[in-house]
């Protein structure tokens with residue numbers, strides 16, 4: 001099941017309180033495929049959404065839209081109010097076709113009714129990406145006026161989204177994880193919101209682990225680099241017959257490195273027969289390098 005279907009199923013499982021039922025059904029219908037005297041319908045790939053549409057409409061108007069299934073490769077479900085008399089009844093209940101506004105906010109009796117309306121709208125035309133892949137939530141709206149009204153309504157409720165036109169459809173979208181969480185919370189999808197937060201936390205944990213790993217490998221390459229330099233110096237001194245004429249503590253350090261080319265300084269100190277500190281050993285190896293550099297000039 002897609003992440004979006006999971007979110008929609010959670011939204012569908014919520015039972016709107018009495019005051020919210022008209023605005024919930026209204027959001028579902030207004031942002032469905034058509035909402036006019038000719039047609040009131042929705043088309044969706046999610047059968048539960050089609051059923052939810054029917055339940056929402058029936059709960060308010062006692063009219064049950066009919067579901068038909070289409071699509072040969074991927075099934076689509078269409079829920080439609082078939083009778084014109086029923087469509088008129090529905091349209092008469094909202095201020096349909098008012099000049100400058102697409103959304104009739106007369107149905108919003110309380111704050112909760114706005115949330116329910118937005119929930120209906122999202123079920124009808126919303127989409128959300130899996131946050132493990134990408135943070136993105138959007139509404140696809142056919143009419144610009146309806147898109148603008150929804151954009152404004154969302155902004156009034158603290159959710160900033162952007163509007164763009166793609167293939168003749170107006171998209172309201174956001175890629176901000178906090179805005180996505182706020183929108184899901186507003187619509188009542190608390191469980192999914194928690195999942196997203198978990199994902200976010202996991203992402204940041206993973207990033208931290210990767211950062212630590214990169215840091216480790218940077219340290220490792222520094223160790224390797226230093227060891228190569230030390231071994232070059234030791235090889236040179238050996239070939240020049242100077243190695244065994246070095247002071248004893250330098251000779252010991254040189255042999256320790258020569259016999260343990262991969263070891264870190266800390267490991268070399270542990271391998272040493274005489275007690276050594278990392279800075280002490282480092283100092284000795286640096287002196288060997290200095291002698292070599294002086295000779296190789």
Ligand SMILES: [Zn+2]
Nearest residue numbers: 019020112113
């Ligand atoms: Zn309400």
